[in-house]
Amino acid sequence: xxxxxxxxxxxxxxxxxxxxxxxxxxxxxxxxxxxxxxxxxxxxxxxxxxxxxxxxxxxxxxxxxxxxxxxxxxxxxxxxxxxxxxxxxxxxxxxxxxxxxxxxxxxxxxxxxxxxxxxxxxxxxxxxxxxxxxxxxxxxxxxxxxxxxxxxxxxxxxxxxxxxxxxxxxxxxxxxxxxxxxxxxxxxxxxxxxxxxxxxxxxxxxxxxxxxxxxxxxxxxxxxxxxxxxxxxxxxxxxxxxxxxxxxxxx
Numbered sequence: 001x002x003x004x005x006x007x008x009x010x011x012x013x014x015x016x017x018x019x020x021x022x023x024x025x026x027x028x029x030x031x032x033x034x035x036x037x038x039x040x041x042x043x044x045x046x047x048x049x050x051x052x053x054x055x056x057x058x059x060x061x062x063x064x065x066x067x068x069x070x071x072x073x074x075x076x077x078x079x080x081x082x083x084x085x086x087x088x089x090x091x092x093x094x095x096x097x098x099x100x101x102x103x104x105x106x107x108x109x110x111x112x113x114x115x116x117x118x119x120x121x122x123x124x125x126x127x128x129x130x131x132x133x134x135x136x137x138x139x140x141x142x143x144x145x146x147x148x149x150x151x152x153x154x155x156x157x158x159x160x161x162x163x164x165x166x167x168x169x170x171x172x173x174x175x176x177x178x179x180x181x182x183x184x185x186x187x188x189x190x191x192x193x194x195x196x197x198x199x200x201x202x203x204x205x206x207x208x209x210x211x212x213x214x215x216x217x218x219x220x221x222x223x224x225x226x227x228x229x230x231x232x233x234x235x236x237x238x239x240x241x242x243x244x245x246x247x248x249x250x251x
Contacts, residue, residue: 002031002040012049027052027066047076054083059228064220150201162200169193173240174230181240190244206245213241 009016022028023039028048030039048069055065068074106112154162169192176185197204197212204212216222217238226234 002042003045005030005039005041008041008045008049011046012053014049014053022049022052022062025062025066027062027069051076051079054079058083058086058221059224060220061224064223068220162196165196169196170229173237174233177230177232177236181236182243186240187244187247190240193241194244206248210242210245213238213245216241 003011005016005019009019019028019039023030028041028045031042031045032040034040051069052065055068056062060068068079103112151159169189172189172192173186176183176189179185194204194209197209216226217234223234226237
């Protein structure tokens with residue numbers, strides 16, 4: 001069975017212009033073109049478009065999606081399992097945040113006594129998942145276990161302090177980006193980040209820290225996380241962390 005641009009657009013809930021654009025950038029090509037110039041899509045296009053929309057929902061850029069789908073290692077079933085896992089994590093986090101909103105409303109109305117620990121419930125889960133993924137890339141599952149063990153041992157106040165420190169470091173780096181990745185100001189913040197990982201999560205050698213910096217820019221999820229904080233921050237972090245490691249190591 002084949003589908004016209006209009007058919008596929010209606011099925012997927014996207015515009016025809018979107019499909020035209022995906023064709024132009026090589027992300028989703030039609031199977032054939034009719035004598036009338038119309039684009040016709042096959043069954044494979046339905047699954048590929050679904051993948052594109054899943055990755056867009058998870059905040060991947062079109063360039064990142066194209067690279068993933070065209071990778072020789074891409075496996076559709078593995079990708080779907082990953083989508084389900086990430087979407088479930090997002091649902092769990094949103095439910096937690098909704099609960100925090102409800103409690104805050106009741107607190108403001110004087111109907112519920114809210115502790116300061118309750119104020120930030122739900123905000124730490126996403127950041128901790130980032131830390132765990134960092135550990136997984138550097139150390140494998142053993143690193144995740146170490147990171148999770150440390151994190152779960154902290155009190156709510158300690159977790160809030162660690163998160164606040166991470167936000168402060170990111171803000172300090174962003175505030176000094178115009179001075180260059182190798183500036184004393186940026187390098188001081190990068191040093192604090194290296195120390196924070198060692199102090200709070202897992203042993204992080206210079207070699208691991210440099211590899212982590214490459215991951216911030218080259219891994220789609222890390223890159224999306226840092227680009228949300230500030231455009232251009234992902235490649236900047238890679239440069240800054242590489243410079244830090246090679247300077248400290250005397251390379």
